[in-house]
Amino acid sequence: MSTAPKFDxxxxxxxxxxxxxxxEAAQMIAEGGTHIxxxxxxxxxxxxxxxxxLLNEKNPEPHPWQxxxxxxxxxxxxxxxxxxxxxxxxxxxxxxxxxxxxEKVECVMEELITNGIYHAYVNADGSNKYRRDSSxxxxxxxxxxxxxxxTQEGIFISVEDKGGRLTLEDIGSAFYRxxxxxxxxxxxxxxxxGLGLYMVFDLVTHFRVDVFPGQRTVVSxxxxxxxxxxxxxxxxxxxxxxx
Amino acid sequence: xxxxQGDIDEDAVFNQIAQDSGEVIINWKGVTSxxxxxxxxxxxxxxxxxxxxxxxxECPPLVVKQMNMIPSFLGTATVYSVYVPYVCDNCDTEKLxxxxxxxxxxxxxxxxxDKCQSPEMELDGHPKHxxxxxxxx
Numbered sequence: 001m002s003t004a005p006k007f008d009x010x011x012x013x014x015x016x017x018x019x020x021x022x023x024e025a026a027q028m029i030a031e032g033g034t035h036i037x038x039x040x041x042x043x044x045x046x047x048x049x050x051x052x053x054l055l056n057e058k059n060p061e062p063h064p065w066q067x068x069x070x071x072x073x074x075x076x077x078x079x080x081x082x083x084x085x086x087x088x089x090x091x092x093x094x095x096x097x098x099x100x101x102x103e104k105v106e107c108v109m110e111e112l113i114t115n116g117i118y119h120a121y122v123n124a125d126g127s128n129k130y131r132r133d134s135s136x137x138x139x140x141x142x143x144x145x146x147x148x149x150x151t152q153e154g155i156f157i158s159v160e161d162k163g164g165r166l167t168l169e170d171i172g173s174a175f176y177r178x179x180x181x182x183x184x185x186x187x188x189x190x191x192x193x194g195l196g197l198y199m200v201f202d203l204v205t206h207f208r209v210d211v212f213p214g215q216r217t218v219v220s221x222x223x224x225x226x227x228x229x230x231x232x233x234x235x236x237x238x239x240x241x242x243x
Numbered sequence: 244x245x246x247x248q249g250d251i252d253e254d255a256v257f258n259q260i261a262q263d264s265g266e267v268i269i270n271w272k273g274v275t276s277x278x279x280x281x282x283x284x285x286x287x288x289x290x291x292x293x294x295x296x297x298x299x300x301e302c303p304p305l306v307v308k309q310m311n312m313i314p315s316f317l318g319t320a321t322v323y324s325v326y327v328p329y330v331c332d333n334c335d336t337e338k339l340x341x342x343x344x345x346x347x348x349x350x351x352x353x354x355x356x357d358k359c360q361s362p363e364m365e366l367d368g369h370p371k372h373x374x375x376x377x378x379x380x
Contacts, residue, residue, distance in 0.1 A: 098330075098335075098337065099304075099328070099337055100304055100328050100330065100337065100367045100368075103276070103304065103305045103308075104308075106276060107276070107277075107278070107305075110276075110278050111278065111279055114278065114279070114280075132253060132280060133253050133280075178312075178313075182313070182314040182315060183314070183315055186282070186283050186286045186287065186313075186315060195279040195282065195283065195313075196278070196279035198312075199279055199282075199312060202312050203308075226330065226367060227332070231369065231372060
């Protein structure tokens with residue numbers, strides 16, 4: 001079994017550009033890397049330049065792909081609504097009939113929503129408020145905001161919870177375990193093993209997390225279209241804001 | 244043979260498979276989605292079957308994705324056949340082609356589209372990555 005690298009909180013806020021595999025990126029994230037762009041363009045890559053600009057601002061603005069004018073926003077108040085919402089989203093985005101693409105989008109949406117419902121809210125003792133095997137009706141102050149939109153180039157999905165609990169260390173630890181210790185990917189832990197986030201990261205082109213600790217977490221993704229997607233082109237960005 | 248159907252999620256149960264003795268053949272064709280809870284359920288189940296001879300057949304792309312992302316999804320099973328997805332960019336038609344194990348290393352990257360006859364119906368993905376599960380065994 002591979003031993004996880006030491007997490008360095010001071011590694012934050014450095015832009016790393018190069019050509020990596022997601023497995024290599026997972027190691028960087030586990031070591032505290034927050035802004036990782038795998039690109040053939042290096043620091044001239046448009047997305048990397050945008051992330052770099054965001055790093056120098058106190059309040060980062062959305063990446064360009066988060067500004068779709070036809071983006072839809074839906075409030076989700078219970079676990080039971082998620083499957084209906086996901087099906088509706090694939091119809092709205094015009095990919096319902098594209099089986100391969102819609103399966104990927106459905107998986108990403110479901111994992112992000114499931115994480116938001118079951119892992120964003122905790123009891124006073126720190127345990128998850130809602131059990132994974134239970135049907136959940138979220139309280140008014142806990143509802144999730146799901147945004148999605150499609151262009152010719154790809155699909156944007158984001159899920160926002162009002163917990164603000166996701167940490168870079170948790171993400172890095174989950175990614176590292178899933179990529180480097182494949183026999184240990186499944187952890188029987190009610191708190192969640194991060195398998196869902198790993199699946200999302202593995203499926204999407206760009207992955208961004210904005211955490212406002214104790215207030216909200218926004219996980220947003222871009223899934224490039226079939227003709228554009230290349231496994232070597234991807235990014236990971238983690239912004240801890242308002243701390 | 245066991246035919247798995249529908250969504251593999253937190254509610255999925257597989258006990259019936261364990262009750263059968265001898266070789267186990269699992270047909271995945273009818274599976275429509277798998278989430279991380281379903282993956283966890285399946286991996287925990289397949290671990291209990293490590294002393295059995297298991298074959299996966301007719302694995303659709305969503306199952307192949309899981310086998311590639313989560314190596315323990317395969318357990319000790321041998322993959323006998325998978326569906327390979329093709330897309331025609333000319334008419335947007337999609338097609339699944341069943342490929343058996345002996346051809347995993349030599350799958351066609353393009354085939355002819357049945358609908359518009361374009362010779363450029365492409366494999367939806369990278370052949371090398373699609374069969375990653377074969378190299379992990």
